[in-house]
Amino acid sequence: MTRYKLVNNERIAFTAEEETARDAEEQAWADQAPNRRMAELRSRRDALLVETDYMGNSDVVMSEDWVTYRQALRDITSQTPSDDTLSNITFPTKPT
Numbered sequence: 850m851t852r853y854k855l856v857n858n859e860r861i862a863f864t865a866e867e868e869t870a871r872d873a874e875e876q877a878w879a880d881q882a883p884n885r886r887m888a889e890l891r892s893r894r895d896a897l898l899v900e901t902d903y904m905g906n907s908d909v910v911m912s913e914d915w916v917t918y919r920q921a922l923r924d925i926t927s928q929t930p931s932d933d934t935l936s937n938i939t940f941p942t943k944p945t
């Protein structure tokens with residue numbers, strides 16, 4: 850696949866060196882996908898934990914359901930995301 854760049858509003862094909870460099874950039878991006886997915890999983894998990902942090906206050910008695918929910922959120926990173934949408938991750942159901 851030939852790639853192109855714009856130079857002075859003119860479409861010019863990449864040189865072999867530019868193709869090689871771009872291929873290396875794309876490979877590096879692909880290689881980092883698992884790290885980005887785990888970071889996204891942690892970010893979503895952290896947001897859900899923050900929503901329930903108030904329950905950890907000394908004047909609040911946390912039910913066993915909430916303790917279990919929060920532990921399940923902390924344990925969620927034992928799952929490995931298979932795609933960028935985290936479609937294979939099962940988030941715990943928030944107690945009512």
